[in-house]
Amino acid sequence: MKTRRGLAIAALAVLAAFAAAGETPAAAQSANGIEVTVDQPRITAVIGDRITIGAHVTNSGSTASDPLIAHLNVASLTGTYVDLEDWTAAPTQHVQPVDAHATTALSWEIQAVNAGRFDVYVAVLPNGLTSSGSGPAVASSPVEVTVAGKRTLNAGGSLPVVIAVPLILGGAALAARLRLRRR
Amino acid sequence: MTTLVNGEIGETATRPATTRGQGDWVVVAGQESRDLWLSGRGPLLLFAFSVLLSVFTYLAATNRAINFLEQREAVDQTLQIAIAVGVLVTLLVSADAISGERERGTLESLLLAPVSRRAIVIGKLVAALTLWFAAFVVSVPYVWVLGHGVSIVRTALLLGLGVGTLLAVGLAAFGLLISALCSSNKVSLAISFFLLLAFFAPSQLPGGLPKGWFGDVLGKISPVGSGLHYSTAVLVHGHGWTRDLVYLISPLVLAVLASAALLILSERIVRLTAGGER
Amino acid sequence: MAKTSLEARRLTKRFGSRTAVDGVTFTAEPSEIVGLLGPNGAGKTTTIRLLTTVLTPTSGEFSVAGVPSTQPNEIRRRVGVLPESAGYPAHQTGREYLTYFARLFGMNRSESSRAASRLLEEMDLQDRASSPLSTYSRGMRQRLGIARAMVNDPDVVFLDEPTLGLDPAGQRQVLRNVREIAADRGATVILSTHTLTEVEEVCNRVLILGEGRVLVSGTVAEVTSAVAAPRTATLRVPDSEVGVARQILAGLPGLTIAASGERPDLLRIRRSGRDGMNTVLQALLAADVTVLSFEVEGTRLHDAYLALTGAAPEESSE
Numbered sequence: 001m002k003t004r005r006g007l008a009i010a011a012l013a014v015l016a017a018f019a020a021a022g023e024t025p026a027a028a029q030s031a032n033g034i035e036v037t038v039d040q041p042r043i044t045a046v047i048g049d050r051i052t053i054g055a056h057v058t059n060s061g062s063t064a065s066d067p068l069i070a071h072l073n074v075a076s077l078t079g080t081y082v083d084l085e086d087w088t089a090a091p092t093q094h095v096q097p098v099d100a101h102a103t104t105a106l107s108w109e110i111q112a113v114n115a116g117r118f119d120v121y122v123a124v125l126p127n128g129l130t131s132s133g134s135g136p137a138v139a140s141s142p143v144e145v146t147v148a149g150k151r152t153l154n155a156g157g158s159l160p161v162v163i164a165v166p167l168i169l170g171g172a173a174l175a176a177r178l179r180l181r182r183r
Numbered sequence: 184m185t186t187l188v189n190g191e192i193g194e195t196a197t198r199p200a201t202t203r204g205q206g207d208w209v210v211v212a213g214q215e216s217r218d219l220w221l222s223g224r225g226p227l228l229l230f231a232f233s234v235l236l237s238v239f240t241y242l243a244a245t246n247r248a249i250n251f252l253e254q255r256e257a258v259d260q261t262l263q264i265a266i267a268v269g270v271l272v273t274l275l276v277s278a279d280a281i282s283g284e285r286e287r288g289t290l291e292s293l294l295l296a297p298v299s300r301r302a303i304v305i306g307k308l309v310a311a312l313t314l315w316f317a318a319f320v321v322s323v324p325y326v327w328v329l330g331h332g333v334s335i336v337r338t339a340l341l342l343g344l345g346v347g348t349l350l351a352v353g354l355a356a357f358g359l360l361i362s363a364l365c366s367s368n369k370v371s372l373a374i375s376f377f378l379l380l381a382f383f384a385p386s387q388l389p390g391g392l393p394k395g396w397f398g399d400v401l402g403k404i405s406p407v408g409s410g411l412h413y414s415t416a417v418l419v420h421g422h423g424w425t426r427d428l429v430y431l432i433s434p435l436v437l438a439v440l441a442s443a444a445l446l447i448l449s450e451r452i453v454r455l456t457a458g459g460e461r
Numbered sequence: 462m463a464k465t466s467l468e469a470r471r472l473t474k475r476f477g478s479r480t481a482v483d484g485v486t487f488t489a490e491p492s493e494i495v496g497l498l499g500p501n502g503a504g505k506t507t508t509i510r511l512l513t514t515v516l517t518p519t520s521g522e523f524s525v526a527g528v529p530s531t532q533p534n535e536i537r538r539r540v541g542v543l544p545e546s547a548g549y550p551a552h553q554t555g556r557e558y559l560t561y562f563a564r565l566f567g568m569n570r571s572e573s574s575r576a577a578s579r580l581l582e583e584m585d586l587q588d589r590a591s592s593p594l595s596t597y598s599r600g601m602r603q604r605l606g607i608a609r610a611m612v613n614d615p616d617v618v619f620l621d622e623p624t625l626g627l628d629p630a631g632q633r634q635v636l637r638n639v640r641e642i643a644a645d646r647g648a649t650v651i652l653s654t655h656t657l658t659e660v661e662e663v664c665n666r667v668l669i670l671g672e673g674r675v676l677v678s679g680t681v682a683e684v685t686s687a688v689a690a691p692r693t694a695t696l697r698v699p700d701s702e703v704g705v706a707r708q709i710l711a712g713l714p715g716l717t718i719a720a721s722g723e724r725p726d727l728l729r730i731r732r733s734g735r736d737g738m739n740t741v742l743q744a745l746l747a748a749d750v751t752v753l754s755f756e757v758e759g760t761r762l763h764d765a766y767l768a769l770t771g772a773a774p775e776e777s778s779e
Contacts, residue, residue: 047251048251048332048333048334085420085422086252086421088421089420089421089423089426111421113251113252113255114250114252115251117348118309128410149331151332157244157328158240158241158244158328158329159241161240161324161328162236162237162238162239162240162241162328163237163428165233165236165237165324165325166230166233166234169226169229169230169233170230172226172229172230173223173226173227173229173230175226176220176221176222176223176226176227177223179221180221180222180223180552180593207565210564210565211565213559217557218550218552220551221552222552228509287550288544288546288547288548289547289549289550291515291544291546291547292542292544292548292562292609293548293565294515295513295514295515295537295540295542295544296566297534297535297537297538297565297566297567299534307744414581429538457517
């Protein structure tokens with residue numbers, strides 16, 4: 001009886017370990033107990049869409065953390081050149097020290113300015129008086145962002161405006177001249 | 184009304200009250216605007232402006248390689264053209280407003296009317312600004328064509344209206360000041376044009392502004408350059424509305440100072456001869 | 462009740478070191494037409510500009526229609542002015558022009574439109590009311606300028622060279638308008654002009670300015686008699702005695718002689734002093750010179766003007 005119970009507990013422990021290592025957004029852990037998770041594993045968007053990337057920084061350690069820096073990164077999976085400043089003007093956020101066993105929520109608003117597939121992830125670095133500039137860095141698992149392209153500008157679509165506006169204004173200018181001459 | 188005449192106090196007939204006073208600037212603005220638009224000058228300027236925008240828009244639209252970012256930049260450039268041309272024509276019209284009337288001999292009749300000099304300059308300022316607003320309205324369809332696919336039309340139009348109006352008011356007031364102080368119309372137009380170029384120059388330097396504090400100060404001092412910088416920061420780089428507000432300081436200072444100087448000095452400088460009575 | 466509609470006391474205007482108007486003092490009454498005479502640079506236009514508040518006096522004071530100079534806006538409500546070199550906006554029509562100024566004088570749209578129509582009719586411009594001012598002749602523009610000067614039914618009207626550049630018919634019409642303004646409306650008219658015949662024809666009083674000062678003022682008769690104007694006479698002697706006559710005349714003080722062009726026997730004599738011509742005739746007769754004719758010209762405003770200013774009045778040009 002005892003042996004069967006012990007085996008069950010061991011099996012459960014193994015299963016739990018496997019579950020923890022599974023595909024659901026996993027917490028990345030650092031030696032100082034800081035973990036960062038993202039809220040969703042994948043996002044689909046059309047070029048130009050504004051997307052909110054949410055993340056949580058958890059302090060599983062026993063003491064409050066140092067001040068932290070959370071930096072958003074965008075990496076192209078299809079070789080497209082990415083200029084982070086085009087996606088977001090404020091990739092870096094300063095995080096106040098997180099209390100022991102507490103969680104802080106962060107979010108970034110980005111605009112999908114390139115078409116293709118991208119990984120968006122968050123890296124957290126310590127920024128305390130003594131810990132600044134030293135590691136370890138903790139990275140979240142990536143959010144896979146798929147951006148579909150869209151052709152929104154074409155010659156045909158612009159023709160009505162580029163022709164009509166000068167025509168109308170030219171007509172008005174001519175009418176004004178003729179009105180003066182007729183007087 | 185009692186008056187002292189020949190050492191005796193007596194009564195004189197009082198005129199019927201046909202005064203308006205505060206609405207005089209409206210009458211001046213109305214007539215100046217009619218002269219500007221019905222004489223054909225205004226429509227012709229707008230027509231030329233629309234041709235310029237049409238060429239630019241069509242080139243952008245036929246560029247198959249244009250991507251999302253470049254389309255945003257195209258919208259920003261359209262806005263810059265609209266602001267640049269709009270404030271240019273506004274400045275040139277206001278630079279002609281007083282010195283031109285002096286040369287054409289029509290200023291004396293205006294000075295003989297019971298209208299304060301302040302009302303005259305306000306009326307002329309408003310009339311000059313109609314050119315800016317008309318240029319902005321003309322640019323709206325072009326901004327829509329270029330920007331609706333990248334969802335920045337509303338932002339672009341708000342930026343254009345705000346930054347452009349600030350610059351137009353400042354430069355129009357400045358132009359009127361120059362016009363009142365210059366002895367000839369040619370000099371007034373030349374000075375105004377030169378000043379506008381000087382305001383534009385920092386934003387057009389090859390390689391951009393010099394790095395360091397000097398470039399920073401230069402970029403913020405020039406009202407036109409810094410106004411356009413603000414517009415680009417919000418439209419192209421996605422900055423928040425308040426992040427780069429420091430770049431709106433010099434356009435605002437120009438608008439406030441030039442307008443205040445014009446209103447305060449109008450009684451002294453709007454005279455038959457430039458520079459007061461010497 | 463004070464009747465004076467215009468009073469200027471020691472009005473002075475300096476532009477730097479140059480004194481354009483120096484201590485001008487005069488008055489004008491309702492319905493009076495006062496002529497302002499003087500050579501170029503005498504200060505006529507500057508005086509008008511001071512009285513109409515376009516310029517500020519360096520010193521002195523004035524009142525127009527009872528309004529002191531400290532209230533320039535009120536003065537502008539009460540005066541009408543035709544400036545000497547008024548320009549007209551090329552693209553405005555006559556009606557638009559008058560309507561605009563009527564509105565500037567405080568009338569609403571309908572009042573100003575009616576006033577414009579009435580004035581255009583009075584100035585015989587109703588047929589060209591909708592034509593742009595660039596198509597108006599000079600005479601039409603002058604009449605339009607007078608109409609604009611009357612738009613506010615002024616107490617005092619200043620007309621600076623209103624007949625300049627007009628043909629004789631145009632001049633007559635303007636002078637007729639001037640008379641009507643004074644007689645029918647009771648307004649005071651200050652008429653600045655170079656044309657002395659105009660002054661003699663329409664003005665009740667005349668002021669002759671020179672170098673910014675009032676040289677003389679009064680009615681035409683008072684001015685011509687007050688000034689010791691040089692007399693002129695035309696003398697005709699036989700050709701053979703021209704030389705003797707000239708010799709005798711040369712010996713008389715204050716006398717100038719000019720030959721009358723192609724007629725050497727006609728001598729034009731100018732002499733200052735009221736009784737000068739008697740001694741000329743006496744001298745010639747005493748020398749046994751045969752005097753064929755001797756015509757003395759009466760003293761005219763022209764002569765008074767010349768005597769005072771030393772300059773010949775300009776005839777109207779164009």
